[in-house]
Structures are given as C-alpha cells and as structure tokens.
Amino acid sequence: MRVRLEDVARAAGVSPKTVSRVLNEEANVRQLTREKVRAAMAAMDYRPHPSARSLASNRSFMVATLYDNPSSNYLSEIQTGVLDACDLHHYSMMVRPLLVNAEDFVERVAMLISHHRPDGLLLTPPITDHQGLLKWLGDNGVPYASVSPIARHRTIGVTMDEPRAAREMMEHLLGLGHRRIAHVIGHPAHGASGWRLAGYRESLEKAGIPYNPSLVVEGDFSFGSGVTAARKLFSLSELPTAVFAANDDMAAGVIWAAGDNGLAVPGDVSVCGFDDTPISRQIWPALTTIRQPSREMGRIACLQLLDVLRGRGEGELVQVPFTLKVRESTGPRRQGQARARQRRSGD
C-alpha cells in the first residue's frame, strides 16, 4: 500500500491534521513542526491522494481551459503556459473545446462544471467576451480568469497593450515611408480585432493621414479571408503600398494573393501580420509581425486564477509586453506605382 497522510503523521510524531495543515500551507503551524513534517513527507516520498483531498475539502484542485479558437498554435502555447502554472501549485488542468455560437453554449459549460467540477475556469478569446457565459459564471459564483478579454472591468487574467502594439507596427510602416497603408480586420467577435483597428486609426491620425475606408477590409483571422481581402485591395485603382493584417494567417493570405497578382513582397507591397505564429517564418518572405508571449500569458492568467482559488488574494489583470519582429515582408516604399496583373496561372 502506498504512503498515506496518517503514515507521515506517525513518522513525524504529530496528528494527521497537522500534516494536513502543512500540506495545505495553512498558517498557525510552528516552524519547527512544519519542518519535521516536511522532512517526513520527503523521506517517505508522500503523495497526497487527489480524490481524497477533493472529497474531503470539496475542491477538485483542477482548472478547465475553455476554447473555441481555430488557431492551434496559439492555443497550444496558452495551454502549455497554463500547465506551467498548474504544476507550480499541484493543480491539474482539463481542456474543453466549445462552440461559442452554439445554441446551448452556456448550458454545455454548466454541464462541464457539474460533471467535472473544476475549481475555476480559464477563458480564451472569443469565449472571454460571451456575455451570457460571464453572467452565468457570476451568478453561480464560478471563479474564472481571462486571456485577452475585451472588457477589462472587474476581470482578472492577462492582456497585452494591443492598440500600442498596433501603433508600433504602424510606426514601423510609416518609418519606411508608407502612407497608403491598408488594414485587414480580424474576426469581429475577438476583442483583438477592435484593438488592432483602433491602433491603426490612431497612428494614421497622429501621422496626419486621413482615414480611407476603402483601404480597410474585413477578414476573420483565417488565411482564406486574407486572400479575399487582399484581392479587394489589389483591385483598387490605386494600390496600397503596405498592408497591415490583424494576424499572421491573414497576412500569409495577403502575400499569397500578392504573388497571385504578380506583386512582389516587399518590393511592390509590404505586408505585416500580428502574433508571430510559426507560419510567419514558414512563408516567403518571412513576416514582419508582433510577438505576443502567449505561453507566458497562459501562465499568468492561470496564476491569477490560482491566487483566487487558493485564497491568496483577488487576482488582477496583468499586462504583458510585446515585441515587434521585423522580418523580410516589409520594406521601404518604392517610388513608381505597382500594377497588379489579372491572376497568374500555372506559371
């Protein structure tokens, strides 16, 4: 049979309850006692039985990460970060893919909770901003932390200063001499889309360039939507000299469409993305983009949640720094005006 708490107690010459106190890092245990117990635990290689702990304390020591996001790279980074934080405090994590637009979305989350009883939830975009869910969680007292939520009021988790990142990207383009800069908006349900657009507009304004609605087209964060958006842009009578796409996948789509239209990148048109996902280095030319520390963000969001769950405070909304990664897809504005050709076929 494996070592139980009772065995540790006997070895340390204290009561089981005291061992339990040490295990749970409770206050009001004398330093000397604490050390004795810790030593006994280590010597016997004691591992508390999670189910027994859960049953007695009515907590599961588990958090659930909820997602509805097509970007597996982003998610796996977040997930890894969350696991980092969980390991730190001996929590476990479950993951749950959901359809945020499903009729029974909130109900499904409710079922998840009643089945698996996580102590708290980690929400990722776009679930972070599903009002129905947030209300339900509030009403039912379910603790949660968010990664990059739109609404920052009374929310704990992690965010990045997205508008500032977008402005920094715009400054890079403006610095290269670009004035006719297009923007491909992301999926409307994601807060990131709005912030990045806001940064784009603010930078234009600051640079004294009038906002031109025909240079701003909607996408949905997918490669295909980038292609579609770019086709619109490249069919304008006066082409943009730079395209700022709200994420890397769409930027890749823009580059694809540029090639398809006989436009060289960055010769004829500069293209940049956002997120620094692997695709940014897997295409040619490699994408200029903004690096988001996703794993770190997952970790921090989870730590905020765990602070709450462990009764270590209220948790807060932490803001993390970003990095502009300048690669080959952006370059100086070139003098003559480029012309798009119809569509290139087989070559």
Add this chain to the structure above:
Amino acid sequence: MRVRLEDVARAAGVSPKTVSRVLNEEANVRQLTREKVRAAMAAMDYRPHPSARSLASNRSFMVATLYDNPSSNYLSEIQTGVLDACDLHHYSMMVRPLLVNAEDFVERVAMLISHHRPDGLLLTPPITDHQGLLKWLGDNGVPYASVSPIARHRTIGVTMDEPRAAREMMEHLLGLGHRRIAHVIGHPAHGASGWRLAGYRESLEKAGIPYNPSLVVEGDFSFGSGVTAARKLFSLSELPTAVFAANDDMAAGVIWAAGDNGLAVPGDVSVCGFDDTPISRQIWPALTTIRQPSREMGRIACLQLLDVLRGRGEGELVQVPFTLKVRESTGPRRQGQARARQRRSGD
C-alpha cells in the same frame, strides 16, 4: 446540497449499492430495477461525484495524453479526438508535454502518474516508441494505448498504413512522368519517417528505378530542415524533378527553397508533403499531400484504452484509412532540364 446517490436510491426505492451498480453498468441487476433507477437518476438530474467515485473505487476515471511533438496542429487534432472518446464514457483527460530526450523522462512520467493517478496513458509519437518508458509501463502494469507506434507487437491503439500511403503518393508522382524523385526523410525518432522512406523505396523498386542515395536527404520534420535539405538537392548537377517530403512543414520548406533558387513549383519541380496540416493550404502553391484522419485516430486510440480500463476486452491496434489530396504543388514532369540560380535576393 446537490443530489447524491443516496437520494436517488431513496427515490427509486432501492439500496444505494443498487444505484451504484446501475451507474457502473454492472451485470446482475434486473431490467426492471435498472429502469427504475435510471428514471430516478434522470428525474433528479443526478451527477455522480467524481472524487467520491475515485476514492472508493481506487480509479480516477481519467486518462493522460503524453506528447513531445512540435506540431500543434497534429496534436490538437489528436487531443480533440481523445476528448471525443472520453466524453463518450464520462472520463476526463489531462495533457502533459514532455521532453522525450530528457535524462529523467521516465521518472517524470512516473511522477505524473503518482501525482495525478490517471487510469491509463495515451502515447503519441515519438513517445510511443521510447523503449525505456514502454518497459517501465509494462513492469508497473500501467495500461496505455498508442497513436502510430512503430512496434506493433502486443500494442493497442491506432495506426495508418503509412508505407502504402507513401507508395500511393509515389504512384501519383510516377504517373505524372517523374523518374528523378527525391525524398526528404523525417525525424529519425519517429516511426513515420521510416515507413514513409520504406514506401518511397518500394515504389522506386517496383517502377524499376534504381535507388539513388544522393536524392535522399535527412530532415527532422521542421520547416527549416526542409529548406536545408532542398538546398542540398538543388545544388546537385542534375536536379530532381519531384521532391517527396515526409511531412508538410518540410515540403513547405522545400517550396520556399525552390522559390529562393528561382525554381517554379510545380513547373520546374513538383513538391509533395504528408499529413495535410493547415500549412498545406496556407502556402502557394497548395500542397499535394496525404490526409491522415488525426482526430479520428485520437478517438480510436482512446476508445481502445477505455475498453481495457472498463474491462471490456483487451483492446486492439486499429488501422485507419488515408486519402491522397492532389493540389497544385505537383504537376507533369516538364521536358527541358531546369537550372537553379544562385539565390534570389530582395527581388
């Protein structure tokens, strides 16, 4: 307070133990009784308490998915499939990234097990073939199922007929008239690399084309290694007219390098990959590749494991079908010989 098993028992007019029997689908409960209990459960919306079940039965109703794989797309598919299967039988899943080459790899798995006590493990490549781990799991009686293991003897889980898929890809290239076909091998620790190479060689042999070692270069499944491999191939005095890369990322690297060397794809050289990951549609030209039903494979592997855990049999090694996806990156062999130029710069 929530509904407990005892409440259901009272409502159904039976003993708690009988409700437990129905809950666990045990034999030797009269049909009528079973129905009464089921009705009461449904009426009261009863959810068994996982920790209580675990504590009493000494099972966790949880499986752990172990991975050390850089491809988040592949993994997230597998993970989703595993979750599908878990949901079906009310199991939960935890995920664990690991470094298969770490000194303490097996020890870490042992710690994972003693901490979280999963009932079984799901192994993904390349962990599926870590002999040290497999031995340890065997010695300690830990049930596991594998996704695409190399060794198929006495292993349960799921595989695909990879050599046959590779042969089918080769037949596609041969059918397009290619004779000088190169192969970029995958990471040596993955069984897939060997199988795909084997299929390549078998097809050449069958077509009566001698094996040319200079056309076979090693990669490691990464984009960068595809670029490096392609540079070697494109520096040969006689270029290959087609390159069969062992996965999509490397194929994308080959296409990148082709562009970099002034070679048109598929005009000068056809390129194909394997796995049908999103990148295959995110590059231009879109990749001809082999689609592996990863999600389904995750689901099936997990179902085999659950069969064992639930005492429903021994589990087996299931083989799933693949699909050849012909896209734009492969085309007929062209007559004249292409010449690579040194390296293209800014354009």
Add this chain to the structure above:
DNA sequence: ACGCAAATTGACAGCGCTGTCAATGGCTGC
C-alpha cells in the same frame, strides 16, 4: 510568578461513493 489571549495541536466525524460478503428471492429438476 500569574493571568489571559493568542497560537498551536489534536480528536473526531464525515465527504459520497464502492468492495465485500451476507441475505433474500426465484427458478430448476426430480
């Protein structure tokens, strides 16, 4: 040295379920 509050420790009864084993009921063959 003494009294008192605060800090520390322990006794005990579950948490909600299942394993074990005994008790009951129903059915068989003669």
Add this chain to the structure above:
DNA sequence: GCAGCCATTGACAGCGCTGTCAATTTGCGT
C-alpha cells in the same frame, strides 16, 4: 412440493483526507 443453486439485492465498513471545535501550549504584560 422441496432441496439446491444462481441471480439479485442490501448492510456495512471503509477509501484518505479535511472541517469543526475543543484541548493544550506558548508568549506577554505586570
């Protein structure tokens, strides 16, 4: 109709831990 046997059901004692609350010890002021 009855012994014998299997199918079905239930009683009960935990599984390994923590919450509650009471008992004990410690520290401090005077």
